[in-house]
Amino acid sequence: MLETCQQFQSGDITKDRYTIVEQIGGGLYSAIFKGICKNQTASQHVAIKFQNITLDCPQLTNEILILQALADCKHFAQIYGQGIHKKYKFVAMELLGPSLHDLVNRKIPNKFCLHSILKFGVQAIDALQALHKIGFIHRDLKPSNFVIGSTVETSSKIYLIGFGISQQLNIKDGNIIKPSTKDSYQVAFRYASINAHLGKEFGRNDDLMSLIYILVELYTGSLPWANVNNPDEVLRLKEQYQDGSLLAFMPPEFKQFEDHILSLDYTTEPDYQLITSILFETY
Secondary structure, three states, rough: HHHHHHOOOOOOOEOOOOOEOOOOOOOOOEEEEEEEEOOOOEEEEEEEEEEEEOOOOOHHHHHHHHHOOOOOOOOOOOHHHHHHHEEEEEEEEOOEEEEEEHHOOOOOEEEEEHHHHHHHOOOHHHHHHHHHOOEEEOOOOOHHEEEEEEEOOOOOOOOEEOOOEEOOEEEEOEEEEOOOOOOOOOOOOOOOOOOHHHOOOOOOHHHHHHHHHHHHHHHOOOOOOOOOOOHHHHHHHHHHHHHHHHOOOOOOOOHHHHHHHOOOOOOOOOHHHHHHHHHHHHH
């Protein structure tokens, strides 16, 4: 977001507490800076996300709501503060490390070993179960939305980020009800489920199917539709590979993982313990 980059410079102080160091990321609606939070006894590095207050988009509000609800879960960033500075809403949160996308692309052959994939998968399932438990679907799972911690102690811990288009499950009187309207999914289709291509409402099963695509890509180095830009052709390939052939180079236990996901619909709760046990059996 160019305007935000121009508004904030290194050394700027937000709310007399957060000193901006440098920009480390951003998107269409927001910009993220590395900063230093100072209090009476110590200082620590933080991530500060800014969003123009005049924009009619729920991304930052969504993120704050979710992170506050998951404050006690180890796979989500901690929030340190929030407010308004100049024309911008901001949230200061735990500074995290590089994403899986960054890590896998650091050296050839751009893929992870089986042990790393399984370790990631178990933590990803744990994170998704926590998110789903509070009634939200992520809807935008991809390697760049899984990151590791920024310290030695947290460098092996997986964090889930990127809640800009997350949505609440359709719950009525305590029951999950299949929505009657189509989903207006508008982001990249590389890791999206077949349901997303068809305009069906995202459910917990769709987050898990996205996770399978991510696991396959990180372990084998690619997906059959990786270089295809036409969404209809991507859909055709996903349907073609849904017969189990997508998992041809994965451990055989992954077929049970996929079969379980395909047995679910919007209203059915996934068996997270089953999926985790499948991954553990693969070790």
